[in-house]
Amino acid sequence: MAVPQTRAAKGRRFGIIARRNITAYGFLSGALICFALFSWYPMFREVVLSFQENNFVDPPVWVGLENFKSVFQDPAFKSAWVNTGVFTLLALLVGYVIPFMTALVLNELRHARGYLRFVVYLPVMLPPAVSVLLFKWFYDPGPGLFNQVLGLVHLPGLSWLDSTDTALISLVIVSTWMNLGSGTLIYLAALQTVPSELYEAAELDGAGVFRRIRHVTIPQTRLILLVMLLLQVIATMQVFIEPYLLTGGGPEDATVTVVYLMYQYAFNFGNFGGGSALGLMLMIVLMVFSAVYLRVSRDNT
Amino acid sequence: MRVRPMAVLLSAALALTAAACGAKSSEKDDAGPGPAMESAGPLDPNVKVSITVGCQPPKTAKGQRADWDADVQAFQAKYPNITIVSKDAFPCIVPETFQAKLAGGQMENVFYVYYTDTQKIIKNRQAADITPYVSGMKSVKDVNPLFLEAFKDGDRVYGLPRKAYTTGMVYNRRLFTQAGLDPDAPPTTWAEVREAAKKISALGEGYVGYGEYSAGNTGGWHFTSELYGRGGDILTPDGTKAAFNGAEGRAVLQTLKDMRWTDDSMGTKQLHRWEDLMRMMGSGKLGMMVAAPDVAVEVFNNFGAEIEDIGATTLPEARASLLGGDGYMINPKSTPDQIKAAMLWLEFHELTPGEGQFNHERSKAGGRPVGVPENILWGDNASGRKERELRKEFATVPVENFAPYETGSPNIRPKVEPPHAQEIYAILDTAMSAVLTREDADIDELLGDAEKKVNALLLRTK
Numbered sequence: 001m002a003v004p005q006t007r008a009a010k011g012r013r014f015g016i017i018a019r020r021n022i023t024a025y026g027f028l029s030g031a032l033i034c035f036a037l038f039s040w041y042p043m044f045r046e047v048v049l050s051f052q053e054n055n056f057v058d059p060p061v062w063v064g065l066e067n068f069k070s071v072f073q074d075p076a077f078k079s080a081w082v083n084t085g086v087f088t089l090l091a092l093l094v095g096y097v098i099p100f101m102t103a104l105v106l107n108e109l110r111h112a113r114g115y116l117r118f119v120v121y122l123p124v125m126l127p128p129a130v131s132v133l134l135f136k137w138f139y140d141p142g143p144g145l146f147n148q149v150l151g152l153v154h155l156p157g158l159s160w161l162d163s164t165d166t167a168l169i170s171l172v173i174v175s176t177w178m179n180l181g182s183g184t185l186i187y188l189a190a191l192q193t194v195p196s197e198l199y200e201a202a203e204l205d206g207a208g209v210f211r212r213i214r215h216v217t218i219p220q221t222r223l224i225l226l227v228m229l230l231l232q233v234i235a236t237m238q239v240f241i242e243p244y245l246l247t248g249g250g251p252e253d254a255t256v257t258v259v260y261l262m263y264q265y266a267f268n269f270g271n272f273g274g275g276s277a278l279g280l281m282l283m284i285v286l287m288v289f290s291a292v293y294l295r296v297s298r299d300n301t
Numbered sequence: 302m303r304v305r306p307m308a309v310l311l312s313a314a315l316a317l318t319a320a321a322c323g324a325k326s327s328e329k330d331d332a333g334p335g336p337a338m339e340s341a342g343p344l345d346p347n348v349k350v351s352i353t354v355g356c357q358p359p360k361t362a363k364g365q366r367a368d369w370d371a372d373v374q375a376f377q378a379k380y381p382n383i384t385i386v387s388k389d390a391f392p393c394i395v396p397e398t399f400q401a402k403l404a405g406g407q408m409e410n411v412f413y414v415y416y417t418d419t420q421k422i423i424k425n426r427q428a429a430d431i432t433p434y435v436s437g438m439k440s441v442k443d444v445n446p447l448f449l450e451a452f453k454d455g456d457r458v459y460g461l462p463r464k465a466y467t468t469g470m471v472y473n474r475r476l477f478t479q480a481g482l483d484p485d486a487p488p489t490t491w492a493e494v495r496e497a498a499k500k501i502s503a504l505g506e507g508y509v510g511y512g513e514y515s516a517g518n519t520g521g522w523h524f525t526s527e528l529y530g531r532g533g534d535i536l537t538p539d540g541t542k543a544a545f546n547g548a549e550g551r552a553v554l555q556t557l558k559d560m561r562w563t564d565d566s567m568g569t570k571q572l573h574r575w576e577d578l579m580r581m582m583g584s585g586k587l588g589m590m591v592a593a594p595d596v597a598v599e600v601f602n603n604f605g606a607e608i609e610d611i612g613a614t615t616l617p618e619a620r621a622s623l624l625g626g627d628g629y630m631i632n633p634k635s636t637p638d639q640i641k642a643a644m645l646w647l648e649f650h651e652l653t654p655g656e657g658q659f660n661h662e663r664s665k666a667g668g669r670p671v672g673v674p675e676n677i678l679w680g681d682n683a684s685g686r687k688e689r690e691l692r693k694e695f696a697t698v699p700v701e702n703f704a705p706y707e708t709g710s711p712n713i714r715p716k717v718e719p720p721h722a723q724e725i726y727a728i729l730d731t732a733m734s735a736v737l738t739r740e741d742a743d744i745d746e747l748l749g750d751a752e753k754k755v756n757a758l759l760l761r762t763k
Contacts, residue, residue, distance in 0.1 A: 055425045056403035057633045070761050075754055076727075142569025143506060162571050162738040248516025249727070250572050251734035267396040268518060268723040270421045 043283075050276035067273035068281075071265070077278075079253050080261040084237055087168055087257060091236040094169075095176040096229060099183030104213065106184065107191045117188070121181035128178060132245040135174045136161075139246075161247050164254040171242040171255060179235075183228065190224040191217065226297050233293075234286055258282050341433040344641035350383050352639050354646060355394075355629070356413040357387035364667040372657050376649050383642045393627075394418075403427060403632075410635045411643045416451045416626050417522075417722050419460060423452075424720075428459045428630035434644050435461065440652035443684035445677070447715040448624060460630035461644075463651045463658065465678035466593035467622035467715045468526040469706045470494075475610040476501050476508070476588050487614040487705055491556050494589065494617055498566035501588035510566035510588045512581055513557060513737065517574040520733030521726025525623055525718065526591055527553045532620035535719040536759075543755040545729075546748040554744045558736040571737040579604045582611075591616065593625055594706055595675035597698075608670055612702040615709035624715035626678070654679070654688040661695040672696030674707045681711070721762060728754045 050067055054060035071077055106116055123131060138145040139160035147157035160170045198216045207215065218225065240259040243249055249256040249264075258278060266275030344350065358365035366389070373385045393413040402408040414422060422428050435441050435458050441449070444462065452460035474484035480500040488494040498510025514523045524545075525535055533549030536542065561567045573581075581587035582596065583604025590596075594613040600606035616622055629647055631640055650657035661671045672692060679685030693700060719725055732747040 055427050056400060057427055073757065073761050075757070136570075140570045144570075159738065162569075164739070244517075247572055248518070248574050248730070250516045250520070250730055251738040252731045264518075264723075264727060266400070268727070269721075270400075270418070270425055270723075272400055 046276045046279050046283075049272055050280045051273075053273055063273070067277040071274045071277050071281075074261075076253060076256055076261055080256045080258045083168060083253075083255060084239065084257045084259075087172060087239055088233060088236045090169055090172040091175060091239075092229075092232065094172050095179065095183075095236070096232055098176055099180050100187050100225070102180065102184045103187030103191060104217065106188060117185070120184050123178050124181035126178075128241050129245060131178050132174065132242070135170075135177075136246065139170055162251060164252050167247055167251060167254045171239070171246060174246065175236070175239065175242050183232075186224065186228065187221070190221040194220040230290060230293055233289065237282065237286055340437040341637065341641065344380075344382075344638060344645065346380075346382055348382060348638055350638045350642040351386060352383070352411060352635070352642050352646065353386045353388055353409040354411040354643075355388050355390065355409040357389040359389050359391035361391070364669065368660070368663055368667065372650055376646060379649075380642070380645060383645065385646060406634075408632045408634075410632050410639050411629050411646065412632060413463075414460065414628060414630050416465075416624065416628070417718055419451050419628075419630070420454075420718070420720050420722065422630060423454045423459050427633065429633040429635060429640060430457050430459060431461075431631055431640060431644070432456070432458045434640050438644060438648055438652075440648050440684065443679055443682050444652065445680040445685075445715070447717075448626065448678050450715075450717045451624065451626075452628060452630070460628050461647050461651065462626055462628035462678050464595070464628070464676045465624060465626035465715075466595055466675060467624050467677070467710055467713060468530070468591060468593050469613055469615045469619075469622070469710065470589055470617070471582065471592040471594065471596045471611060471613050472589040473501075473582070473585060473587060473610050474612045474702060475585065475607075476504065477612075480504055480588075484612060485701075485705075487612065488589075489614075489617055491552075491617050495556070495560055495564060495566070498560055498588060499564045502564070502566040502568075508586050508588070509568035509581060510564075511560055512573060512578045512587045512590045513567060513571075513733070514573050514575070514578065515734040515737050516572040516730060518723055518726040518730060519574050521729030522722075523591055524550075524553060524729045524733055525722075525726070526616070529621045529623045529716050530616040530619045535725060536755075540720055541759060543752040543759075545755075546752040550748050551744055554732060554736045554747065557733070558742065558744065561737050562740045567737070572734060582606060585610065593675070594673050594703055597673050597703070598670055598675055601670055608698050609702070612705070613674070614705035615713060619709075619713045621714045621716045622710070624717060626676075654684050655691055659688055659691070661691045665695040665697050668697075670698050672698040672700045672703070674703050674710075677710065721758060724758055724762075725755055728758070 051062060051064065052060040053063050053066075102120060106113065106120070109116065126134075139162075141147060141157060141159045141162050144157075144160070146160065150157055158166055161167050194217060198220065199212060202212050202216050238259050239257050240263065243255040243257055243260045244263065247255040249260055259282070262275045262278040262282070264275075265271045265278060357369050360366060369387065373387060377383060377385060388409050390413075394415060396418075399408075399418075402412075419428075441461065445465070448462050448465040449458065452458055452462065470487065472484075472487055477484040477487070477497070480497070480503070482497050482500060488497050494511060500510070502508055502510040514520045528535065528545055528549055531549040531552055533547060533553075534544045537544045557567075561571075578587065578590050578592075579596070579600055582590065583600045583606045585606065592613075597606075597608065597611040597613060600611065601608040629643075629651070631643055635643070653659065655661075658676075664671050672695075674692075679688055728751050732744075732751050735742040735747050736744065
């Protein structure tokens, strides 16, 4: 506006903005208080605890990097990081691709769409403990469902969870099955936003299914794909329920993950300092990863 | 649209906060001066005291809860100056909340513990030294002193037991009969266990002769039970070095390996944890497992087993037996008067034959199983004899099913869990899961590896 404003008008304007913002802040405060109390404060405490020895009875003692040193020296520390890394990679190969493919197929279907969407989402609604018990039976190396199916097609049965070679991938399968629904729904929503003219144009140009996916679908849903990738890595790096309920870290530590080890330290070993140190390390790793990832993906835009 | 880095970063970080409060202390406990062995004297009846007590039965266990509340009433009538505030929880202790309750000032004055955790709690100085308060208690003198061991550090006492038992073997008598074995003559050697397991597995698909733990720290726990039984030890007497890499340790793993792979009598699925074997025992298809007789009550109450089918005996060839159980410790923030009141309550409710938890007459009237030797905390004295008599008088289960355990166990020395129990169990899980899931597992290598890890742990946590 070119017209110079008077002081009074300026003040009135400020008042309006402030009033409008007060309402906004009012609405925001609930979330802010919840985050502060249940997320930021615990995070802050975790950082403090990782440098302390604290039995919650006597005043805490500052121990510097002692907790970190002692966790570093634990032979399980290295395997926990390796297992977590391998789990995350496998989960990317399996768990990232499958929901997207499922969404693509569902999106192409003409009939029974609602029904299939429901079926795909169903596992998400099962409590994890139930899914995990189910898979305990499926994975039984003797009469388990999977080995019976393999037997039907004359393939030798696998040991699944009971072998160091297949335990991690078996956990990835469970985890993918449990989370498939949410991912698929998000991708489906993203696919709805792709303008159909683009497909028509591509089709007129003679593009087949795969070329259409490559040149239309993926570029159009790129943003969602990138965000989902980041969220998935963050979620899978923190894998806990699957090893906790299915394998108890075994066989031979093959499924001990960072968060599982953190749980052991904090709750079974009564060593909260060590547990907090592990948690802090994982948090830093994920923050660095996220920062780098966002940087790289932004530069490519 | 652009993804805002801060927002995503923040959500990444927030996701991590799930387990972010608590701590530990491992300050060397140089047994600070504290009060000497003198008795603390009785509670002044004119002083009003209120204490919180954990492990009141949950509302879902109506009968037990009513009994508890009646006991609180009776106790408060006897000691009008004391108020008992019961805190219910199921299960009575959840490891996830222990530290948080302490940190938040929510820990009961009289809090419930498992034997496995007592040494850790003492070392972390999270329980009050009650030595002067128990020195005058008559009932404590009648408790088998070996069961008090778990609550002691040197000659200082930090808690009192509620239940105590030694590990034996629980077996399914019906399956024994079906397999042509005599349920009144359970195996007494590991060779006989192997034979019996083979016969039970041969009953058909889904039958498991012998079940064993190997995950979530339970494998290491049972390795310890079986090692103690064979006369071995987890640590050297001074507690500075691992001692399980020897003939006894090898024998434990070799027997399991033979049963798993040579005899194929342990089922195909492994990596069992506590509730897995309970479920199997409850379903009636598991023949034998190493356990204390309290498992009989557990599988009857919560896993659908027929109590008449369950029998218990001692550990085969047992020289010693890992003791287990639970009890109460005192929040160090309690006042001396609160500790005195707590002692009166514990004596009344946990340590009087015929009263509180030992009120077998009432349990029978309430339709709960009585007669299983699930709590053998008394020594061979007046209290012990009285409790045994009452248990027999009001028995609702076939007591003869547990006779092999009851006649055998007095001759077996109870033995406490090693220090750093959970850390060591986690390490030994590896060896247990290896012999049960890998046919080519090398026992010497596994034990050597575990020995190295335990020695490193002992150095690290010194």
